Amino acid sequence: MGTLAFSFIALLLSVAAVTVRAQTDPRDVSAMQDIKNSLVLPHSLDWSSGDPCSPWTHVHCSGGRVDAIQLGGTNVSGTVSPSIRNLTALRRFEVMNCGLSGPLPSFSGLSNLQAALLHHNSFTSIPSDFFQGLTGLQTIDLSYNSFAAWSIPDSLRTATSLQNFTAVAANIVGSIPDIFDSVIFPSLVELHLSFNNFIGGLPASFADSSIQSLWLNGKAGHSLLNGTIDVLAGMTGLVEVWLHYNQFTGLIPDLSRLENLQDLSLRDNQLTGVVPASLMVLPSLRAVNLTNNLLQGPTPAFASAVRVDMAGINSFCLPTPGVSCAPEVNTLLSIAQAVGYPLKFAQDWKGNSPCDSGNPWSGITCLAGNITVINFENMGLAGTISANYSSITSLQRLILANNNLTGPIPTGLATLPNLKTLDVSNNNLSGLLPSFGKSVVLNINGNPLVGTIVPTPGSSGTPGASPADGGTSASSTKKASAAVIFGSLAGGVAVVSLVGLVVFCLIRKRPESSNKVQSPNTVLVVHPHHSADQEGVKITIAGSSENGGTSENFSQGSGTTGDVHVVEAGNMVISIQVMRNVTNNFSEQNVLGKGGFGTVYKGELHDSTKIAVKRMESGVMSDKGLNEFMAEIAVLTKVRHRHLVALLGYCLDGNERLLVYEYMPQGTLSPSFQLEGTRPEAPRLDEKIKHRPGRWQGC
Structure with missing residues (x-):
């Protein structure tokens, strides 16, 4: 019976197994x-x-x-x-x-x-x-x-749901896709993509990721990842970072938020700049490798518990960890910081003295152990002009031309006691121009925004607004970037006709050469000019031209003997921002006189040169008046005569109509004109001018 029961159970189990x-x-x-x-x-x-x-x-x-x-x-x-x-x-x-x-x-x-x-x-x-x-x-x-x-x-x-994505030596090419943020991959903690053939930089999405272990180290001689490593500063969960054998540039960012970081390998890149102090005090750090970069400043000093590898090439000023660099080295490094610690500087600036004759520093010239010339022309610099230039009191020439610098010219540069030349031409600078002494040769050509305030991201105001637009003080608005010699006014159809006659007669008698001003975005820069027989001002009219030229020059001295200079002035446009700056936003205190069609304002440039600006009343100019306005510009911009004040520019901006003339401080010509500062040697010619009521008389 027992045997029969056992056999039956075995059969049932077999059938059950077959069923499963x-x-x-x-x-x-x-x-x-x-x-x-x-x-x-x-x-x-x-x-x-x-x-x-x-x-x-x-x-x-x-x-x-x-x-x-x-x-x-x-x-x-x-x-x-x-x-x-x-x-x-x-x-x-x-x-x-x-x-x-x-x-x-x-x-x-x-x-x-x-x-x-x-x-x-x-x-x-x-x-x-x-x-x-x-x-x-x-x-x-x-x-x-x-x-x-x-x-x-x-x-x-x-x-x-990805937590670990590993593809080491998997022949991946192209850029790292910008998808690794915590929204798409909220659980991703390991991204191991070493020994591939990536190009480009680290994606911005890394800063918002949950990655703890990041392997992007390359192969020696085959590393294509580049750009900065700034994104690491936001990767607060990082424990392990391997970026060695790549082509990363720039500086090591502040990693103070990476409180769990244990292993940092940055060797064999092209990193520059000073090692941040915050890295040396990270509580969890156990290993750091900085070998074969171009790091600058003092050699970093890490805690004894940290395994450190810095044996290869770097550009530290001194070999001993923790010892500060010389003051002049620190100053130059702060200047380099404002332009992102360029690779060229890191390669050439070695040692603890920029004036070491056996180890010349790129762009630096010294005399008797003092820095006298800094020439960073055409170096592709991007960033701002550091205020720390002003601490180099021995500096005589500062040349920053043909770069991509932005922001203002630091006011401290105007306090340098030995400065003779400042050339910042052909950058993208903005802001008010500091008051430099007359002994300084200043070149700001090719910076159309100088004289305007360009707000930094997050600040209030409209980009490109002038100080007057932005409501800054009257004293600051008097400092303009463009400088011109201007004077009082001569207007009206009679003036136009008479000038045409004078030009016709005198040009036939004595033809003169001409200079052409072609820039539609004119910046006028004053250069003091002295010679044996005259004292005047060299005016550079700078800006982009249709044929690629950057500037044209003309000089006018107080003792000139020429009768007429015909100037093919083309489009001598001056921005409304500059006009507001030099007239203190058309202040009533600057009014020279008023007439039926406008008001004349006295202006003052950064070097105390006085000017006169005729501002037409808004809304009073008909189409006919506008045509006459343009006709006066067309004729007067072609003429230079010792008996006529010169029209040097104009402004058309919305309802604004402004004429810019020479300003002669010798007094008025006649009661009918009520001009402050016309040419005193020309009464006979100008007294013949008749004016009709309602014309541009009584400037």
Whole structure:
């Protein structure tokens, strides 16, 4: 009886087992048969039954579905069948350290897949839709395969559960996609992409990521990642950073927020600048490698518990850690900081003395151990002009021309006692021009925004607004960037006619050469000019011209003997901002006189030169009046005569109509004109001028 009962129970168990096997999903059975046929299995693996859930060796099933294939290290070879994407319940696929080859099939749609360990094989390609729909993927390792060049596809962003993405030496090319923020990948902690062929810089999304371990180190001689490493400052979760063997430039950012950072490897890049003090006091730091960069300033001193490698090339001023550089070195480094610590400076500025004759510093000239000339012309500098130039009191010449400098000219430069030349031409400077002494030769050509206030990001105000627009004080608005010699006015149709007659007669008698001013964005710069027989001012009219010229010059002295100079002035436009600056925003205190069509204002430039500006009343000028306004400009800008005040510029801006004349401080000509400062030697000529009521009389 007992034997019969035992046999019956065994039969029931056998039937139950057959029933379980019969419940294996037929799609999984078919897919596993295809996978079996594509592989070359070692004898140690038993996949002989017809049902993979019988189970086959290293195959795991749950609920009649295949959910794990774990063949890592089993010497399996062959290829992986595309049928793997039919195993929709698959959670783990592990084939690392095998002999697999051929194309890697698409895993698209395997939403339950959590881990795919494919490293150390010989897969030859990866499809672009490989990651599509892998919403449950947490770990993937594609390292050390034989992939043809491929880029990280956009489909990776669908793997939103990703925690560890590793693809070391996987022949990835192109840029690192800007997708690794905590919104797309909230759980990503390891990004290991060393030994690939990336180009470009670190993506901005890194700053908003949860990455703790970042491997982007390159191969010696094949490193293409470049740009700055500023984004590291925002990666507060970092524990380990490997960026060695790349081409990163710029400085090491402030890493004080990286309180958990333990391992920092930046060796073999082109980093410049001073090592931030905050790095040396990070509480968790255990290893730092800065070898073979171009770091400057004092050699950093780390705690004794930190493993430090700085044995290779750098540009520290002194070899002893923690010893400060000489004051003049610190000054020059602060100047370099304002332009991003250029590579050229870091390569050439070595040692602890910029005046060491045996080790010349690029752009620096010394005399008797003092810096006398700084010439950074045409160096591609971008940034601002450091205020610390003003601490080099021995400086005689400062040349910063032909760069990409922005911001204002520091006011401290005007206090340098020995400065003779300042050339900042052809940059993108803005702001008010400091008051330099008459002994300083100043060149600001090619900076059309000098004289305007350009707010920095986050500040209030309209970009390009003048001090008058922005409501700054009256004293500051008197300091303008453009300087011209102007005078009082002669207007009206009679003047136009008479001038035309004078020009016709005198040019026939004595033709003169002409200078052309072609810039539609004119900046007028005063240069004091002295000669044996005259004392005057050299006027540089600078700006872009249609034919590529940058400036044209003309000189006018008080003792000139020429009667007429015909000047093909073209478009002598002066900005409304400059006009507001020099007239203290058309202050009532600056009014010289008023007439039927406008008011004349006295202006004052940065060097105390006085000018006169005729401002037409807004709204009173008809089309006919505008035509006459332009006719006066067209004629008077062509004429220079010792008996006529010169029209040197004009402004048309909305309803604003302004004429700019020479200003002669010798007194008025006649009661009918009420001009302050016309030429006193010309009464007979100008007294013949008749005026009709309502014309531009009584300037």
